[in-house]
Amino acid sequence: MTAAVLLAGAGLTVAVPAANAEPSNYRFDYGNGPVEKGYSGVSATDAYSADKRYGFNTPGHMADVPAKGTGAGSDAVRFLEFGTKSTNTFNVDLKEGLYKITVTLGDTSRASIAAEGVFQVMNMTGNGATDSFEIPVTDGQLNLLVTEGKAGTAFTLSSMEIEKVSRQPEMDRTIWVGGDSTVANYYPLASSVQGGWGQLLPQFVDPEAFDVRNMATGGQIARGFRNDGQLEAILQYIKPGDLFLLEMGINDTAAKNATTEAEFKEIMRDMVRQVAATGATPVLVTPQGRATDFADGVHSSVDRWYRHSTVALAQEENVPLVDLNVLSSTYFTEIGPAATLALFMTGDTLHPNRNGAAELARIVADDLARQGLLRGSV
Structure with a gap:
């Protein structure tokens, strides 16, 4: 949504984003430590709200944990419940389109990334592992979690970046x-x-x-x-x-x-x-x-x-x-x-x-x- 603004003395009208315009790009720093500059901090207790447009669906199944990285990688959240069909997701309201998602894990031996109920990235290994993928969003919300890659290990997330690639929710060949x-x-x-x-x-x-x-x-x-x-x-x-x-x-x-x-x-x-x-x-x-x-x-x-x-x-x-x-x-x-x-x-x-x-x-x-x-x- 935009609003028309008349520039004083210039006679020009320009469109500027309205205060409640829905963002297309995000940078999240997870955990309860210091928030890296340019990121939005998200702790394990932050529940999704329509006003904020992001948060955990079931924060009771999340935990704040430290991580061995630096900056946004110095802390993380741990998913205590997981699985591709789990509702224990981090949700972000997004307009219809194609998005590039970049995830960085915390201290994690081996973990996979799931979104929209299916795997997106398989078996990321090692503390602070980073990978990205493109995903079409058609229902107004991204639902993502870190899930099992190796049984018995911690599945953690340190940071995530979301970049809108196209207004069309269609993946390239x-x-x-x-x-x-x-x-x-x-x-x-x-x-x-x-x-x-x-x-x-x-x-x-x-x-x-x-x-x-x-x-x-x-x-x-x-x-x-x-x-x-x-x-x-x-x-x-x-x-x-x-x-x-x-x-x-x-x-x-x-x-x-x-x-x-x-x-x-x-x-x-x-x-x-x-x-x-x-x-x-x-x-x-x-x-x-x-x-x-x-x-x-x-x-x-x-x-x-x-x-x-x-x-x-x-x-x-x-x-x-x-x-x-x-x-x-x-x-x-x-x-x-x-x-x-x-x-x-x-x-x-x-x-x-x-x-x-x-x-x-x-x-x-x-x-x-x-x-x-x-x-x-x-």
């Missing part, structure tokens, strides 16, 4: 990524020693063409990704023009997860079909092998991780396939065993370090571009 620890994000995002190719993929995709949302988590299997909330979040937002890259199989083959190859294939088929029904494009990706899968100087791991079923499923469902298993083997053979091992975590032949994740991301992006699925890859 997005590449959604599902997978396991070889795909997942590691924190700090810009400097982590370990990396997943989903984390590094934005470096090889034109940001004007696609956003990238990585929903992969360590230890994940196909059944868990489908049933435990990650696919649900993607299905809430995915749309025609989007891509869904799905890499599974490494953990599915472990005996402890009790997933036969036939079961794995049908769970993957179900996810492919659910995504295809939205008009988006599912893309199956096979996992790379181990760094040590060399014989006579040639790297090959084609018989690992239920790869044959993934390849067959892509053919049966007529969906694109990025055979990262074979593509990465070609690259590893070119650079040799020693250089290949240098792309993995020390003492670990499965999990890539940051450089290795970047090479895998490059290979994925190149193959997507080759298949005409990317525009403006860099």
Whole structure:
């Protein structure tokens, strides 16, 4: 809402925001310590009110806690009740539109961010971890909480920034990524020693063409990704023009997860079909092998991780396939065993370090571009 003001002596009328105009941008500093300059302080006891336009829905389930960071990160609030469907949320009234949300955790081992009843960011790790995501708001209010990433740990929030990106509540074309620890994000995002190719993929995709949302988590299997909330979040937002890259199989083959190859294939088929029904494009990706899968100087791991079923499923469902298993083997053979091992975590032949994740991301992006699925890859 605006009000017209006549400037004395100038004969000019300008529109200025009314006193009760609803803000589009916020910076919140959580906890009961000093409030960082430029932020609005929010303690665990601050209940939502329509006049203030923000606050906790159930402050009785919140607690103020210290944090080891500095500035806005020197204190936090802890969510004592959580879960993607929990009503123990921090609520902010927002006009319809698309918003960028940046969250910084307090002292938290591993936690996920949920909003609007679904996951938004998966498994942020370490004290003071920071990440951001875009979300459409269509009902006049953002409802957010920090929720379980690792059972038995504290789920805390130090600060949050909200920036309005567009008046239209429509997300840009997005590449959604599902997978396991070889795909997942590691924190700090810009400097982590370990990396997943989903984390590094934005470096090889034109940001004007696609956003990238990585929903992969360590230890994940196909059944868990489908049933435990990650696919649900993607299905809430995915749309025609989007891509869904799905890499599974490494953990599915472990005996402890009790997933036969036939079961794995049908769970993957179900996810492919659910995504295809939205008009988006599912893309199956096979996992790379181990760094040590060399014989006579040639790297090959084609018989690992239920790869044959993934390849067959892509053919049966007529969906694109990025055979990262074979593509990465070609690259590893070119650079040799020693250089290949240098792309993995020390003492670990499965999990890539940051450089290795970047090479895998490059290979994925190149193959997507080759298949005409990317525009403006860099």
